[in-house]
Amino acid sequence: MRPKSPVFEAINLLGLIHEKTESAEEKELLLTAADALQFIITTGQRYELDDYRQELKTEGPEMVIASFTTREEAEAWLKNHPKPPYMALVLIADQYHVVMYDRDDNFRKLVSTHSIEYHFEEMMKDGRPPPPVASFDTREQARAWFYGLPERPSQAVIQLGGEPYLAAYHRNIDHLAFHPFSLFERFEEWRKTLNEKKVPEDPEPQS
Numbered sequence: 001m002r003p004k005s006p007v008f009e010a011i012n013l014l015g016l017i018h019e020k021t022e023s024a025e026e027k028e029l030l031l032t033a034a035d036a037l038q039f040i041i042t043t044g045q046r047y048e049l050d051d052y053r054q055e056l057k058t059e060g061p062e063m064v065i066a067s068f069t070t071r072e073e074a075e076a077w078l079k080n081h082p083k084p085p086y087m088a089l090v091l092i093a094d095q096y097h098v099v100m101y102d103r104d105d106n107f108r109k110l111v112s113t114h115s116i117e118y119h120f121e122e123m124m125k126d127g128r129p130p131p132p133v134a135s136f137d138t139r140e141q142a143r144a145w146f147y148g149l150p151e152r153p154s155q156a157v158i159q160l161g162g163e164p165y166l167a168a169y170h171r172n173i174d175h176l177a178f179h180p181f182s183l184f185e186r187f188e189e190w191r192k193t194l195n196e197k198k199v200p201e202d203p204e205p206q207s
Contacts, residue, residue: 011037060154061119061168067091067175078108094177116179117187129181135159146176
């Protein structure tokens with residue numbers, strides 16, 4: 001006998017909470033959550049949800065649904081997509097982008113996002129990257145090493161061409177991305193400049 005699905009159990013739990021909730025607004029939110037889970041089951045995405053939840057337990061960066069070598073390839077994919085995946089993340093030359101889509105006017109756009117920089121921030125609590133587990137001169141060498149491992153981890157800090165990199169494995173699309181930690185340094189400089197612009201200048205002293 002197969003174990004009970006946690007998705008069905010979650011729907012039942014939401015129903016029980018719904019019965020005891022008096023707030024109309026909270027009832028609607030609970031129904032929305034239950035409908036979302038039911039939608040996953042109805043559209044046959046149960047295993048995709050299981051994979052996603054399993055991925056959340058890893059240490060790797062956020063999941064992406066596709067990877068492209070160039071922006072032209074990514075834009076052609078988005079332009080021809082029958083139902084663009086709104087707010088999904090994709091990689092373009094291993095840089096994170098979010099899919100923006102408005103169904104009413106068919107607006108489609110790929111916008112860069114700082115997803116990997118925030119992931120670096122979580123990894124660099126002491127202000128520097130974790131020590132590398134291996135060193136390589138080229139990406140080809142690093143890729144051959146990674147795919148040769150008995151079990152591919154969700155991420156590994158490596159030295160690539162003398163610089164620290166994060167090798168992130170996106171299992172759902174079988175893609176190994178390379179993210180330089182120098183991205184975080186540039187991100188910190190950008191954030192510092194942004195904060196300085198928000199600080200109002202001191203008023204001139206009254207005479």
